[in-house]
Amino acid sequence: MGARLAAASGLNATLAWSGEALAAEAARADAMPARGALHGVPVAVKDNIVTVEQPSTCGSRILAGYVSPFNATVVERLRGAGALIACKTNLDEFAMGSSTEHSAYGRVLHPLDPERVPGGSSGGSAALVAAGVVPAALGSETGGSVRQPASFCGIVGIKPTYGRVSRYGLVAFGSSLDCVSVFGRTVSDAEGVLAVISGLDPLDPTTADRPPLEPQSPPASLAGTTIGIPREYFPADLHSGVKAACDSVIATMKELGAKVVDLSLPHAGYAVPTYYIIAPAEAAANLARFDGARYGARQPADGDVRALYRATRGKGFGAEVRRRILVGTYVLSAGYHDAYYNRAQAARARIAEDFTRAFASGVSYLFTPTTPTPAFKAGEKTDDPVAMYLADIFVCSANLAGLPALSIPIGRFEGLPVGGQLMAPPFAEAGMLAAAALLERHLDSTREVSP
Amino acid sequence: MSVSAKDVARVARLAELAVDDTELPALTAQMDRIVSFVAQLGALQDLDGAGTFLAGPERSPLRADVVNPAPLARPPAAIAPEFVDGFFVVPRLGAMEGSGAFGRRPLRWARGSPRPAA
Numbered sequence: 056m057g058a059r060l061a062a063a064s065g066l067n068a069t070l071a072w073s074g075e076a077l078a079a080e081a082a083r084a085d086a087m088p089a090r091g092a093l094h095g096v097p098v099a100v101k102d103n104i105v106t107v108e109q110p111s112t113c114g115s116r117i118l119a120g121y122v123s124p125f126n127a128t129v130v131e132r133l134r135g136a137g138a139l140i141a142c143k144t145n146l147d148e149f150a151m152g153s154s155t156e157h158s159a160y161g162r163v164l165h166p167l168d169p170e171r172v173p174g175g176s177s178g179g180s181a182a183l184v185a186a187g188v189v190p191a192a193l194g195s196e197t198g199g200s201v202r203q204p205a206s207f208c209g210i211v212g213i214k215p216t217y218g219r220v221s222r223y224g225l226v227a228f229g230s231s232l233d234c235v236s237v238f239g240r241t242v243s244d245a246e247g248v249l250a251v252i253s254g255l256d257p258l259d260p261t262t263a264d265r266p267p268l269e270p271q272s273p274p275a276s277l278a279g280t281t282i283g284i285p286r287e288y289f290p291a292d293l294h295s296g297v298k299a300a301c302d303s304v305i306a307t308m309k310e311l312g313a314k315v316v317d318l319s320l321p322h323a324g325y326a327v328p329t330y331y332i333i334a335p336a337e338a339a340a341n342l343a344r345f346d347g348a349r350y351g352a353r354q355p356a357d358g359d360v361r362a363l364y365r366a367t368r369g370k371g372f373g374a375e376v377r378r379r380i381l382v383g384t385y386v387l388s389a390g391y392h393d394a395y396y397n398r399a400q401a402a403r404a405r406i407a408e409d410f411t412r413a414f415a416s417g418v419s420y421l422f423t424p425t426t427p428t429p430a431f432k433a434g435e436k437t438d439d440p441v442a443m444y445l446a447d448i449f450v451c452s453a454n455l456a457g458l459p460a461l462s463i464p465i466g467r468f469e470g471l472p473v474g475g476q477l478m479a480p481p482f483a484e485a486g487m488l489a490a491a492a493l494l495e496r497h498l499d500s501t502r503e504v505s506p
Numbered sequence: 507m508s509v510s511a512k513d514v515a516r517v518a519r520l521a522e523l524a525v526d527d528t529e530l531p532a533l534t535a536q537m538d539r540i541v542s543f544v545a546q547l548g549a550l551q552d553l554d555g556a557g558t559f560l561a562g563p564e565r566s567p568l569r570a571d572v573v574n575p576a577p578l579a580r581p582p583a584a585i586a587p588e589f590v591d592g593f594f595v596v597p598r599l600g601a602m603e604g605s606g607a608f609g610r611r612p613l614r615w616a617r618g619s620p621r622p623a624a
Contacts, residue, residue: 107579217561369524401556457561
């Protein structure tokens, strides 16, 4: 394991790991009285999920060297099942970004093309799974931060229903949106980890009182399954390679016996602006705690305690986090609250209703592209924040509506992976994963598509 | 331009975020780009009566009314800058007050410490 992590160091995907810690993890798992479901399986963990044995920096200077006094619930559950915490992984600072270029510890490289980005914000976890270093990894989603990098890197990414997995120990970004999410080489690898970490947690009152996820074996066919194709996700200017890969999946679904129907989610076009009001508003409140008095680095300042806060936050946060805190504070401030924040709350309700109506009409799952294009080049979108935000156009609706969704690799265009997305009704993960596992068997995900 | 440099400076103050005068023009342009982009929600006509969507379970499950131990992974001494005889050592109250953090008139001495000679 250590050798594989060392060999992958050029990706800049890891923030904290050591051979000694890995040996201690292995010894701990071997000493367990019974073999758990993930006995000996190394799992990488995004650095905004707190661990006692490694620092948790969230990719930020403001938390440089911070070590949590407790483990996140998901970390406790992984270890309880015999998994080894392999390393902490690089991310966009405080999970804000879509390319993992916004880390205080440098950008993460795409494993297939070092000039490109792995997606984000969970880019470090995605790159390690795609490079074959670990079979599975934890990421987190606020607006697509696992499905989007899974699509760019050619692996599986699953975002569970909001409330399926405990957020205790996940450093808060947008509390009404945040979900611990999972990467795997295959649907089965990712599902095994999701099953272990899911379930009610008394330490997170937003977890649902339901039994943990039970993996199902894939069905023989998709007979009796209706797949909805929302037309707003297939605009006329959709990337030709992405469109060709999706068309071939739709053909495979029909061959497997699924009924495929065209439908409309009329508010889909408003998801990105809605998200970029609600998420920054929640982030501005959540990140108020990083002030130099309680956590991490402190910037000395002349004057009163507010000068200390301002100096610490001004120096400690990177450009994207500062922008989001400022936008979030702006949309919540007197005079703008009704026009922005309240409007976005209402739009979020309409976006969620669109999904409820679609599923009530008899649709089992929705199928869409995961991203508008394959992985883009580093630096391509860093000068225009809105261009970067639009990379999340197909993924952030599921976060706004609290729905489970996943991305699976469905082909390659000019050598770069293309991902397809399934979205399901709340808590319908098991069926969605079984359908994805069946599709995975019938798709050659490394096949070059021809538009 | 819907966001001015003055707006950005005001919001930065509200957010307790130091912003350098030199970075203000670029930051204002980016803020204006983002705020103009999200303002397209103004075009939505059907938001009356939409209510608010809340993700998560309809009701929070209640915990049993018992006190469970919540042990720390490492002792308080390991996470505090200074810990002596079971107590966290913090700056003297007077030192903080003298910094101007609590009121305009700085105190000359901390309560309980010897008075300075007149």
